[in-house]
Amino acid sequence: MKKLLSAAIIGFFLFQGALLWVPANVKAADFPSKNLEWYVGYSPGGGFDTYSRALAKYMQKYLPKGINIIIINRPGAASQEAATTIYNAEPDGHTFGIWPMPGLYTPQMFFSPKYDVKKVSWFGTVLVEPMVVAVSAKSPYRTLKDLQQAENVRVTLTGFSGPEVVVPITMEILGIKAQFITGHKGSGEAMLAAVRGDGDLVIYTYGSIRKLLKSKQLLPVLLMGDKTRNPEFPDMPTATEAGYAELDDTVAVYRSIGGPPNLPSDRLAYLRDLLWKTMNDDEFKAWAEKAKRDISPMNGEETEKALAKVLNQYDKYRPVLEKYIK
Amino acid sequence: MIEWGLMGSTLMEMLQWPGIVYLLSGSIIGMIFGAIPGLSGTTAIVVLIPLTFGMPPTTAMLWLAAAYGAGTYGGAIPAILINTPGEPPNAATVIDGYPMAKKGKAGVALGAAATASTLGGFIGLFITLAMIPIINRFLMAFSYQEFFMMAMLGLCIIAVVSGGTLLKGLVAGGLGMMLSFVGFDPINSVLRFTFGIQYLWDGIPVVPALFGLLAIGEAIVLLSRGHAIAAEHTAPPSRRQVLTGIRQTVAQWFLILRSSALGTFIGAVPGVGGTVAGFLAYMQAKNTCRNNQSFGKGDIRGVIASEAANDAKEGGALLPTLAFGIPGSSGMAVLLGALTLHGLDVGQDIFVMHLDIVYMLIMAGLGCHVVAAIIGLSLADKVAILTRIRPTLVGPVIFIVCIVGSYALHNQMGDVFVCIIFGLLGYEMRKYRYPRIALILGLLLGNMAETSLRQALMMGSAWKFVTRPISLSMLVLIVLLLLIPTIKYFRKKA
Numbered sequence: 001m002k003k004l005l006s007a008a009i010i011g012f013f014l015f016q017g018a019l020l021w022v023p024a025n026v027k028a029a030d031f032p033s034k035n036l037e038w039y040v041g042y043s044p045g046g047g048f049d050t051y052s053r054a055l056a057k058y059m060q061k062y063l064p065k066g067i068n069i070i071i072i073n074r075p076g077a078a079s080q081e082a083a084t085t086i087y088n089a090e091p092d093g094h095t096f097g098i099w100p101m102p103g104l105y106t107p108q109m110f111f112s113p114k115y116d117v118k119k120v121s122w123f124g125t126v127l128v129e130p131m132v133v134a135v136s137a138k139s140p141y142r143t144l145k146d147l148q149q150a151e152n153v154r155v156t157l158t159g160f161s162g163p164e165v166v167v168p169i170t171m172e173i174l175g176i177k178a179q180f181i182t183g184h185k186g187s188g189e190a191m192l193a194a195v196r197g198d199g200d201l202v203i204y205t206y207g208s209i210r211k212l213l214k215s216k217q218l219l220p221v222l223l224m225g226d227k228t229r230n231p232e233f234p235d236m237p238t239a240t241e242a243g244y245a246e247l248d249d250t251v252a253v254y255r256s257i258g259g260p261p262n263l264p265s266d267r268l269a270y271l272r273d274l275l276w277k278t279m280n281d282d283e284f285k286a287w288a289e290k291a292k293r294d295i296s297p298m299n300g301e302e303t304e305k306a307l308a309k310v311l312n313q314y315d316k317y318r319p320v321l322e323k324y325i326k
Numbered sequence: 327m328i329e330w331g332l333m334g335s336t337l338m339e340m341l342q343w344p345g346i347v348y349l350l351s352g353s354i355i356g357m358i359f360g361a362i363p364g365l366s367g368t369t370a371i372v373v374l375i376p377l378t379f380g381m382p383p384t385t386a387m388l389w390l391a392a393a394y395g396a397g398t399y400g401g402a403i404p405a406i407l408i409n410t411p412g413e414p415p416n417a418a419t420v421i422d423g424y425p426m427a428k429k430g431k432a433g434v435a436l437g438a439a440a441t442a443s444t445l446g447g448f449i450g451l452f453i454t455l456a457m458i459p460i461i462n463r464f465l466m467a468f469s470y471q472e473f474f475m476m477a478m479l480g481l482c483i484i485a486v487v488s489g490g491t492l493l494k495g496l497v498a499g500g501l502g503m504m505l506s507f508v509g510f511d512p513i514n515s516v517l518r519f520t521f522g523i524q525y526l527w528d529g530i531p532v533v534p535a536l537f538g539l540l541a542i543g544e545a546i547v548l549l550s551r552g553h554a555i556a557a558e559h560t561a562p563p564s565r566r567q568v569l570t571g572i573r574q575t576v577a578q579w580f581l582i583l584r585s586s587a588l589g590t591f592i593g594a595v596p597g598v599g600g601t602v603a604g605f606l607a608y609m610q611a612k613n614t615c616r617n618n619q620s621f622g623k624g625d626i627r628g629v630i631a632s633e634a635a636n637d638a639k640e641g642g643a644l645l646p647t648l649a650f651g652i653p654g655s656s657g658m659a660v661l662l663g664a665l666t667l668h669g670l671d672v673g674q675d676i677f678v679m680h681l682d683i684v685y686m687l688i689m690a691g692l693g694c695h696v697v698a699a700i701i702g703l704s705l706a707d708k709v710a711i712l713t714r715i716r717p718t719l720v721g722p723v724i725f726i727v728c729i730v731g732s733y734a735l736h737n738q739m740g741d742v743f744v745c746i747i748f749g750l751l752g753y754e755m756r757k758y759r760y761p762r763i764a765l766i767l768g769l770l771l772g773n774m775a776e777t778s779l780r781q782a783l784m785m786g787s788a789w790k791f792v793t794r795p796i797s798l799s800m801l802v803l804i805v806l807l808l809l810i811p812t813i814k815y816f817r818k819k820a
Contacts, residue, residue: 080527
């Protein structure tokens with residue numbers, strides 16, 4: 001028994017000694033040493049959750065055996081609770097999540113949440129969604145000019161948190177005199193209110209507004225955040241064409257993936273590369289095609305730059321937002 | 327309008343191998359999820375969605391719809407047995423279901439619930455099929471004014487029907503409404519009454535509050551009183567009781583028809599929420615049935631109306647989901663996610679390009695009700711034994727189920743505290759005979775009432791509340807509801 005014990009002890013130290021000889025670069029590859037936790041600020045089944053789960057599924061094959069990605073849904077306060085959790089996690093690269101941007105920036109402009117999106121370590125963006133200005137088929141308006149000349153355009157929306165914070169900024173840039181009717185539960189209800197004729201105008205992401213444009217219950221007016229015309233609605237002008245290039249740098253919804261600030265640079269590089277490989281993976285692309293989920297992969301550096309530009313615009317329009325938030 | 331040939335082949339696909347396996351397993355999973363407080367048919371779909379990735383869309387939808395549909399019946403079981411609806415829409419079943427259990431008639435109530443659910447589900451889906459061509463006009467008729475009146479109507483109904491005096495009902499409903507104001511203001515996103523606690527930003531969550539008020543409150547009573555749920559000297563649950571439940575339910579076919587139609591229409595209006603459906607149906611049952619003194623004290627017709635409407639509403643909720651991609655209920659929102667995940671585009675397309683999917687959803691809805699009814703009825707007398715077990719055994723189990731259920735919702739400790747605090751409140755309310763369900767409904771509808779009132783006023787004239795026909799008729803109904811008991815009271819005095 002004693003012999004066995006001493007053999008075990010000697011063996012253990014020999015093993016430890018051997019580890020010392022392992023070259024440093026192999027050690028860096030040790031990085032995901034435990035399961036990766038991926039936070040989602042919404043309940044299962046929504047868009048952010050679906051993208052996260054699909055990415056996690058195909059990311060798995062680029063990870064060492066035995067390391068899993070755990071999706072954790074932490075809904076609350078329009079993704080702010082998840083953001084707070086990620087931001088304040090140990091910066092060792094094992095905790096990160098998906099961020100609805102620039103929606104998470106506005107609380108930061110006016111309140112003091114326990115996170116700062118300007119310091120987040122961005123890994124990349126899975127989708128930049130353009131947004132559409134659309135009018136109700138029951139409204140008297142058809143073109144941008146009609147809207148700009150109107151005395152009072154009723155805009156239906158859920159509120160000024162999340163992606164819809166861009167609505168007042170858009171109205172300001174376009175010079176439309178708007179009355180905001182908030183309080184709808186979800187974009188679906190807000191759009192339905194416009195379809196009913198209770199509102200004249202809505203601004204939502206192309207993906208969510210598309211169905212009602214196709215059924216001609218809402219009519220397209222302007223495409224923002226995409227410099228090329230949409231093939232399904234070739235008559236809809238882009239913001240740049242209409243002379244509002246500024247809108248293209250301001251209005252879009254980013255589904256970005258990021259972790260806490262001050263990540264060690266080798267780990268950040270590893271995670272950026274991991275996400276980039278997954279977003280360009282053929283199986284992932286096939287899934288997106290089949291699930292009819294748009295993707296527009298953007299790497300970490302580009303995400304950082306694009307978001308900085310957007311956040312700058314938000315700072316510029318702070319006085320406009322101040323009227324509606326707070 | 328209806329393509330019978332395609333519908334027939336969809337039915338065959340469901341009943342053949344392997345469709346039948348998915349129908350059966352989906353229904354069983356759904357029932358189990360529905361019966362456990364804290365889980366629901368919606369949770370069942372969420373759990374199953376990842377498993378459907380590799381399946382053909384029709385099979386996937388069959389499985390998911392079966393699980394979801396069976397879940398709504400499962401929710402009635404704890405409502406009857408332990409005074410706790412599995413999901414908020416089953417709340418109206420509690421009013422008469424639990425008193426029935428107390429009288430030792432849990433078997434009858436369970437039999438009635440299963441039968442009414444099945445028939446309600448069937449009727450709801452048939453009305454849905456018939457409504458497909460007119461859904462557009464139907465949706466256009468409901469605006470902010472109607473939403474507000476609907477919320478008010480729901481609150482007044484509950485104050486009137488939940489037992490106790492009208493005044494106490496209104497007090498409890500009002501308290502519920504006040505609690506619903508906690509958190510972000512729905513119009514301006516200003517924080518209200520959160521006392522610096524981030525947990526309260528999203529308001530007081532309904533489900534843990536419901537567990538606390540109804541179940542924990544009841545468990546405390548059980549433990550302090552010291553005898554089982556069913557009163558002593560009552561007949562033990564038996565197969566015969568269940569059969570009686572079925573017979574009495576079928577005899578009330580006209581009540582089922584009315585309740586189901588009501589449920590379907592309310593289900594088809596997005597944003598109203600299914601809970602109102604059960605209560606409206608209950609109210610109409612109480613007001614239109616003869617010998618209505620026994621309502622609230624264990625009348626089988628209360629259970630029938632609530633359960634029929636509750637299952638019928640899911641048929642209605644399917645309509646706006648498929649036609650516009652605007653979900654009529656939380657479960658439909660998840661189902662919508664599953665449809666898009668499988669590359670199915672809702673909107674006008676689905677009725678043209680994928681009619682087989684629409685029919686499969688409807689067939690699965692029908693099929694799962696049959697399966698759930700068979701399982702439910704054959705097990706009803708066994709689960710009803712719960713009402714005869716010593717409270718020292720049942721009480722702690724109710725505590726654990728509720729607390730774990732509250733935590734499992736969002737993995738948040740705050741939800742557990744809400745459950746416990748409302749449990750104590752529920753016990754006190756019960757002691758002083760304030761209807762607890764009125765508080766729940768206030769909490770549930772307060773937000774809708776506030777939002778739609780303010781939206782309607784933002785749109786301009788307040789006169790629209792009385793110039794729009796649907797809104798006006800609901801207003802008249804509310805006034806009558808509140809006046810009649812008052813008039814009766816003074817007449818008696820005079």
